[in-house]
Amino acid sequence: MAVTLADVAARAQVSSATVSRVLSGNYPVSEATRARVLRAVDELDYVLNGPASALAAATSDLVGILVNDIADPFFGIIAGAVQSEIGGGRPNGRGGEKLAVVCNTGGSPKRELTYLTLLQRQRAAAVVLTGGAVEDPEHAAAVTAKLGRLSAAGTRVVLCGRPPLTTAPGADGEAPPAAVTLAFDNQGGAQRLTEHLLALGHRRIGYIAGPANRTTTRYRLEGHLAALAAAGLAEGADRLTVHGLYDRASGYDAALELLRRSPDLTAIAAANDSIALGVCAALRDRGLRIPEDVSVTGFDDLPFSVDAVPALTTVRLPLHEAGARAGRLAMGRETPPPGGVATIRADLMARASTAPPPSAA
Known part of the structure; x- marks a missing residue:
């Protein structure tokens, strides 16, 4: 049932006329009363109706x-x-x-x-x-x-x-x-990316995921893990997975953490291209070459990916x-x-x- 002006008035403990004055903004109302009315509007999710049914629709x-x-x-x-x-x-x-x-x-x-x-x-x-x-x-x-x-x-x-x-x-x-x-198709794209690394011969693959409470993070991680499981490499994947934000700084810090956990990594898959840029910077600062020592992948194929040095292997989403x-x-x-x-x-x-x-x- 639609919320009415009277419902808002009852919640705010004011008259319907006072609610109308607050919402129209044409009459002076005390700040305390205004705040109480607006709080009731938010709590009840009230939408102001127009003067006629046609306008309301x-x-x-x-x-x-x-x-x-x-x-x-x-x-x-x-x-x-x-x-x-x-x-x-x-x-x-x-x-x-x-x-x-x-x-x-x-x-x-x-x-x-x-x-x-x-x-x-x-x-x-x-x-x-x-x-x-x-x-x-x-x-x-x-x-x-x-x-x-x-x-x-x-x-x-x-x-x-x-x-x-x-x-x-x-x-x-x-x-x-x-x-x-x-x-x-975040899951399918991530799976194809890890399958690409596996086909090249990589077996120690680190993964840098996004924030743990986002659907994009979960789907991309699931795709990566599915590829590892199909290759019989699921054991120990948790230790080679680090979560962070979808930005360059997180990629830099996470890459160093992965190298600390497993110095024998030969590839790092990043959950997006911005993270991958941070990974590349961290590897260079450690004196490691890309891809001779460690391969790096991203996700999204943002415009800068093809101009990175070396050009970034990634998954293309047709964003535009x-x-x-x-x-x-x-x-x-x-x-x-x-x-x-x-x-x-x-x-x-x-x-x-x-x-x-x-x-x-």
Whole structure:
């Protein structure tokens, strides 16, 4: 059941007229009262209704793009491609362009929910969520519920590089959101990458994973471990795995830790290209050559990967193409995939940073 103005008034222990004054901003209200009303609005997830039913069902010209870190090229490329599709002045059924708003969550689950609430209040035409999701059942349920309310109000929901949402109704009986998912094959890509190292003859392979509470981290690590298990090398893999952030500094520190744990490593697989850059720097500072002494791999195939020295072996995700497709889906200009879910293949890009280990050369 939809939350009403009276519900907010009861929660805040004020009159409905006071709630209206706070939300309109046209009348003086004490700061204490204002804070109490706004807290009740957040707690009840109240969305301001328009003066007429037609207005209440309408959406704005706003499209929200949620990213983990806009400074990370992974997210920047996707967000730029989405924006190019929604702001290109193409006909969209309402005769105008859409305004893209990039919401930088910084990896904070709370901030992600806050942005979804704000976009709901603005009656966003579409919401595009990019990158992996937080591995937390309570947060996942809260996100699913908010996206359900958005889609029920006419907002298109697109997940780009994110796993599909649960299809089960929430505890309150609400229908699941009508979200379209473009999921990257993180597990398959990571498995192909480790298989490449194994085919070269590597048997002592270190792995640098991302934060342990992200779906992208889990899927890529699962792919790596699957390749090791198929080769009979699963034993001891935990000791050769280090978690960190998806950045260069974490790659540098993690590479040194792996070398401390196992000086006989012949390859290090990094969970993304930024981590791999840190790995390369750490190896050079230790006087080790790439790939003559240690092979290095990344993931994503960001623009700098091919220009690294040596050029980085990695897995290519078509980030720009995926973002552009997400933008078209958000604008209703592309037919959703069957079942609402499409898996985007991750392709191995073998370059100069990998070679057979010294013992096999």
